């Protein structure tokens with residue numbers, strides 16, 4: 001069956017995802033990202049698994065775990081595999097130059113950050129629409145917060161200048177993360193100092209994790225209409 005996509009942006013994501021999947025070698029411990037780009041990567045790893053490649057994987061969401069299992073990919077945990085060789089994931093925005101990220105529009109940011117933090121190499125896969133000059137230019141910063149006292153947490157986020165929307169699922173109900181928490185999407189507009197903002201967000205009691213990924217990216221594979229580009233930290 002052909003996996004060619006009619007949607008040109010999806011096709012770009014797929015090409016970048018296949019390039020990233022090619023970085024996985026025999027015996028590696030691999031972080032499996034979440035979202036539509038990561039789904040293409042897992043599909044490709046599934047194909048290579050069927051061809052005989054053997055590796056161990058730690059998924060960043062229940063959905064990615066389910067997809068990996070459907071291909072027979074071996075899933076492991078941090079208990080037995082504390083060090084990840086390569087983590088491959090998508091992103092919602094990539095800041096040119098710094099390669100800092102906003103992640104979490106898919107809702108998996110907390111597990112994604114834990115896996116990225118444990119990885120020797122963190123490879124981000126995007127199409128070129130995700131590259132921005134300043135984080136926050138197009139998307140909010142998703143912030144995972146505890147359900148208890150969330151309105152108090154929201155007020156403190158607003159005090160930092162965010163316009164807040166509580167994440168809802170497709171049915172209009174409050175979105176629940178794999179960890180059982182909620183997400184507040186924080187619209188800051190273009191962020192001049194994402195390092196400082198992350199520090200301030202971490203200080204707020206009730207904030208579990210934010211979608212700002214600062215200083216974690218090893219490499220970005222960008223799919224453009226003219227082909228693939230690889231970006232390293234400047």
Ligand SMILES: O=C(CO)[C@H](O)[C@H](O)COP(=O)(O)O
Nearest residue numbers: 035036037090104106107108
């Ligand atoms: O951070 C994420 C999920 O929490 C995703 O990586 C991000 O939302 C990109 O998704 P997609 O590949 O579907 O564009």
